[in-house]
Amino acid sequence: MGMERRGEQSISLSMSRIAEMTTSAVTNRGKVVKSSETERKERMDTSNLMEQILSSDNLNRAYLQVVRNKGAEGVDGMKYTELKEHLAKNGETIKEQLRMRKYKPQPVRRVEIPKPDGGVRNLGVPTVTDRFIQQAIAQVLTPIYEEQFHDHSYGFRPNRCAQQAILTALDIMNDGNDWIVDIDLEKFFDTVNHDKLMTLIGRTIKDGDVISIVRKYLVSGIMIDDEYEDSIVGTPQGGNLSPLLANIMLNELDKEMEKRGLNFVRYADDCIIMVGSEMSANRVMRNISRFIEEKLGLKVNMTKSKVDRPSGLKYLGFGFYFDSRAHQFKAKPHAKLVAKFKKRMKELTCRSWGVSNSCKVEKLNQLIRGWINYFKIGSMKTLCKELDSRIRYRLRMCIWKQWKTPQNREKNLVKLGIDRNTARRVAYTGKRIAYVCNKGAVNVAISNKRLASFGLITMLDYYTERCVTC
Numbered sequence: 001m002g003m004e005r006r007g008e009q010s011i012s013l014s015m016s017r018i019a020e021m022t023t024s025a026v027t028n029r030g031k032v033v034k035s036s037e038t039e040r041k042e043r044m045d046t047s048n049l050m051e052q053i054l055s056s057d058n059l060n061r062a063y064l065q066v067v068r069n070k071g072a073e074g075v076d077g078m079k080y081t082e083l084k085e086h087l088a089k090n091g092e093t094i095k096e097q098l099r100m101r102k103y104k105p106q107p108v109r110r111v112e113i114p115k116p117d118g119g120v121r122n123l124g125v126p127t128v129t130d131r132f133i134q135q136a137i138a139q140v141l142t143p144i145y146e147e148q149f150h151d152h153s154y155g156f157r158p159n160r161c162a163q164q165a166i167l168t169a170l171d172i173m174n175d176g177n178d179w180i181v182d183i184d185l186e187k188f189f190d191t192v193n194h195d196k197l198m199t200l201i202g203r204t205i206k207d208g209d210v211i212s213i214v215r216k217y218l219v220s221g222i223m224i225d226d227e228y229e230d231s232i233v234g235t236p237q238g239g240n241l242s243p244l245l246a247n248i249m250l251n252e253l254d255k256e257m258e259k260r261g262l263n264f265v266r267y268a269d270d271c272i273i274m275v276g277s278e279m280s281a282n283r284v285m286r287n288i289s290r291f292i293e294e295k296l297g298l299k300v301n302m303t304k305s306k307v308d309r310p311s312g313l314k315y316l317g318f319g320f321y322f323d324s325r326a327h328q329f330k331a332k333p334h335a336k337l338v339a340k341f342k343k344r345m346k347e348l349t350c351r352s353w354g355v356s357n358s359c360k361v362e363k364l365n366q367l368i369r370g371w372i373n374y375f376k377i378g379s380m381k382t383l384c385k386e387l388d389s390r391i392r393y394r395l396r397m398c399i400w401k402q403w404k405t406p407q408n409r410e411k412n413l414v415k416l417g418i419d420r421n422t423a424r425r426v427a428y429t430g431k432r433i434a435y436v437c438n439k440g441a442v443n444v445a446i447s448n449k450r451l452a453s454f455g456l457i458t459m460l461d462y463y464t465e466r467c468v469t470c
Contacts (some may be wrong), residue, residue, distance in 0.1 A: 006086060050209040052140045054095050062136035063087070066128065066240075074127030075109045075223045082412030094129070101212045105130050107228060108236045109222035122190060124222060124236025134217065134271035137210065141187035144204060146303060150254035157242030162316045163377045165267045166331050167468075169274065172263045173310055173320070173329045179281040180313050183288060184304035188269035189237035189246065191445050193297035194218050197235070199251050217241060243268070249296065256291055260284075272315055281307040318378060332378040333371075341371055341387070349394035351401045351433070358454065360398060364391060365457045372459065377468045384460040395456070396437040396446045416445035 052058060061124045066080060073079050078086065087094075097103035115121055126134065130140065140156065149157065154165040185191075185437045198215055205211055217239070222229045235242045246268060255274065257264045264273045273288065275281050285307055289300045306312075310320035310329050319334035333341075347353075348363045356423030406427045413423035418441050436442055452458065 008074075015383045031425050045334060046144060046201060047206040049140055049205065049207040050099060053210070054098065056455075058136055058139055061139060062132055065135050065139075066132050069131075071128070071131065072109075072111070072125050074125050074130065075106055076127045076129075078128050083132060086129065087132070093248050094133070098133070098213060099209065101158040101209060103133075103213065103216070105133075105213075105217050107223045108231075108239065110222050110224045111238070121237070122187075123238040126236070126239050130217070130220075131240050133213075137213065138241050138244050141205070141210075145244065145248060145251075148204070149251055150258060150266075152249065152264055153251070153254055154402050155266065155270070156247060162267055163374075165265050166316060166318050166377060169265045169272060169315065170320075170329055170331060172274045174264070175263075177263050177276055178310055178445055179278055179327070180308050180310060181273040181275065181281050181284050181288070182306050182308060182313060182315070183271050183273070183285070183292070184301040185269045185271075185292070186299040186301035188298065189242065190234040191297075191299055192235050192245070192249055193233060196297050197245060200248055200252065201245075201445075214241070214245075218245075253292060256295075257288065257343075260287075267316055270316065272313070278307065279359065317374070330379050333375045333383065336374075341367070342390070345387070345391060346394070349391065349398055351398055357395070357402060359396055360395070361454050361456050364395075365455065368457045368459050368462060372463050372466060376463065376466045380463065381460065384463045388459045391456075391459070392448060392451055393437060395451060396442055397433050399446055400433055400437050400442060413441060413445050416450070418445050 002091055063083065066083065072081055094103065106127045106129075108126050108130075111123045111125055112120040113123055136328075146158065152165075152168060154160045154162065154168075194215070197218070198211070201214060202211060205214075210280060218235060221231050236244045247421070250266065250269065250271075250408055253271070254264075262273050263275070264271060266272075273281075273284055275284055285305065289302070289305070292298050292300050307414055311322070313320055314334045314336065317334055317337045318331045320329050320331055322328070323330050344367060345364065348360055348367065353360070400409065410420075410423045410427035413427060418426075422441050426436060427440070429436050
């Protein structure tokens with residue numbers, strides 16, 4: 001009894017000082033540190049998980065992660081910056097409610113995010129308190145389920161990413177499996193069957209307190225325009241716990257595909273299966289679709305699901321092509337993602353955008369870094385050259401417009417090394433900005449080297465330094 005009290009006092013201290021303990025021993029973002037065999041066995045004992053969830057170290061890590069993620073407020077309007085004060089006042093009450101199964105999660109706030117191809121994606125924004133609790137639960141459950149998940153599952157898992165999924169898919173394709181079964185699950189997060197999911201969780205988790213709170217989060221409801229709606233099915237996309245629950249459900253699909261001897265890659269609900277012939281692909285499409293709908297209670301979108309060759313596939317933003325010289329399939333940014341990049345780049349280099357050119361360069365650099373860091377495993381030297389040229393051209397137009405008057409343009413051209421006669425002729429060509437900035441004098445004056453001196457990143461150089469395929 002005394003030991004329990006001392007433990008509670010320790011947790012209480014942690015709760016009151018939770019924001020100050022930013023230097024506590026925290027695992028790196030997304031990492032799960034391998035423990036000793038003894039610690040592993042203790043962790044695998046799932047009959048007393050609630051105390052692990054409510055431990056001071058786990059709660060501190062959960063708090064830091066929630067604050068790091070920031071995020072919008074939920075139905076109660078509380079901001080993540082207010083979480084420290086809230087936990088200092090109510091932390092002990094929340095913990096006692098969780099132990100006694102009396103804690104009641106608040107409904108999630110429905111937010112609609114437009115999809116690039118039309119339609120909307122429904123996100124559920126929990127309150128910051130519920131995000132904190134969900135994060136604490138996820139941190140304890142994740143190591144348990146990591147030992148069960150398949151090696152070819154890459155979504156929402158520690159130390160795994162989309163690029164690894166693409167590289168694995170390429171290895172399978174280049175092993176002679178060049179027919180693709182692309183299965184699209186219709187509104188997966190909105191259609192998860194609660195009873196099936198809880199049955200799967202109950203096979204591993206034996207702590208009734210944890211099972212109870214997970215079930216409560218599944219049925220906590222949704223607020224849509226100040227109107228409450230029951231959540232009969234689904235796990236809200238946007239909750240800290242939802243990705244883990246999704247993987248628990250879809251791990252059953254992974255096990256079924258492994259049992260059938262299929263080569264597959266899955267990233268969350270995006271799954272592709274690779275086989276050696278069109279006949280096999282069609283058979284797999286029928287059988288796996290039947291399993292998904294009958295055994296898992298999910299819906300396959302047959303209009304988007306298809307059997308195709310790698311060249312017709314778009315997976316995780318990547319397209320695929322056969323390199324005849326290397327005699328193998330390779331990945332590259334998909335045409336739709338290239339178009340999206342060009343659109344965003346055009347917005348950032350709009351001449352009417354009333355910000356400084358240095359600000360435009362900063363935003364462009366952020367776009368370039370993000371793009372290259374994601375697609376660095378793809379082949380895109382030629383594409384980078386093309387995009388570099390387009391970016392520089394549009395920046396030259398921005399600078400030319402900024403110079404405003406013919407007199408100022410002439411003066412700046414001369415200052416940058418253009419002879420006066422040429423500078424005058426170019427400066428007084430009128431409003432044909434696109435025409436002028438595509439000509440020699442402006443290109444020489446506002447050279448690639450000069451643009452680089454402004455801090456502009458060269459896409460080709462940045463890619464060459466980081467690419468995996470060169």
